[in-house]
Amino acid sequence: TQLLEQSPQFLSIQEGENLTVYCNSSSVFSSLQWYRQEPGEGPVLLVTVVTGGEVKKLKRLTFQFGDARKDSSLHITAAQPGDTGLYLCAGFSGGGADGLTFGKGTHLIIQP
Amino acid sequence: DTGVSQDPRHKITKRGQNVTFRCDPISEHNRLYWYRQTLGQGPEFLTYFQNEAQLEKSRLLSDRFSAERPKGSFSTLEIQRTEQGDSAMYLCASSRGQGDSGPGYTFGSGTRLTVV
Numbered sequence: 427t428q429l430l431e432q433s434p435q436f437l438s439i440q441e442g443e444n445l446t447v448y449c450n451s452s453s454v455f456s457s458l459q460w461y462r463q464e465p466g467e468g469p470v471l472l473v474t475v476v477t478g479g480e481v482k483k484l485k486r487l488t489f490q491f492g493d494a495r496k497d498s499s500l501h502i503t504a505a506q507p508g509d510t511g512l513y514l515c516a517g518f519s520g521g522g523a524d525g526l527t528f529g530k531g532t533h534l535i536i537q538p
Numbered sequence: 539d540t541g542v543s544q545d546p547r548h549k550i551t552k553r554g555q556n557v558t559f560r561c562d563p564i565s566e567h568n569r570l571y572w573y574r575q576t577l578g579q580g581p582e583f584l585t586y587f588q589n590e591a592q593l594e595k596s597r598l599l600s601d602r603f604s605a606e607r608p609k610g611s612f613s614t615l616e617i618q619r620t621e622q623g624d625s626a627m628y629l630c631a632s633s634r635g636q637g638d639s640g641p642g643y644t645f646g647s648g649t650r651l652t653v654v
Contacts, residue, residue, distance in 0.1 A: 432580075457638045468542070468629050468645030469581065474638065514580050518638045525571050525594065526643060528580035 449515035563632030
């Protein structure tokens with residue numbers, strides 16, 4: 427079983443601050459995705475990273491895939507209350523057969 | 539297409555009863571997945587279908603669980619003789635192909651099961 431460890435588990439910060447959350451594994455992933463989930467809803471895809479060292483930006487969110495494709499980070503600049511939610515990283519191990527493996531997520535609260 | 543639909547949204551059942559959930563995926567998606575999510579945790583993979591074929595089942599899927607996708611369109615997940623430990627959010631997702639590119643997996647809003 428390939429595990430994805432996310433840290434921190436909980437994060438509560440003030441509006442306007444910057445933050446980084448991490449997703450780490452001892453396994454190599456062919457690609458990795460970040461999802462955001464709100465209470466009572468399913469996860470919604472934010473980004474897919476495929477190439478080691480890849481950086482993708484989505485407005486105030488910056489996603490990076492580690493060079494060895496074992497880890498990833500999500501950086502949010504000038505956080506807003508609308509960023510509040512559960513951020514999940516999920517990896518594909520390759521081979522075509524497996525479903526996505528999810529981490530436990532980072533619960534993010536942005537206080538006004 | 540309005541996305542992935544799951545029914546019901548909420549289900550409360552007594553221990554020992556059987557329950558069935560339905561998932562309608564995005565019509566052009568050939569893959570359909572079932573996940574279970576407990577409070578404070580990430581989704582855990584249960585099983586997936588490519589068209590009507592069930593290609594993989596997690597060890598989490600005990601003999602009390604069965605899933606079908608009879609015509610390669612909608613899917614059902616049945617839990618027999620429910621236990622309190624089955625209480626969770628059951629999420630369905632679909633994808634075109636493996637889902638590791640483009641729009642990835644599209645999830646439904648889930649069915650929240652409470653076993654009392």
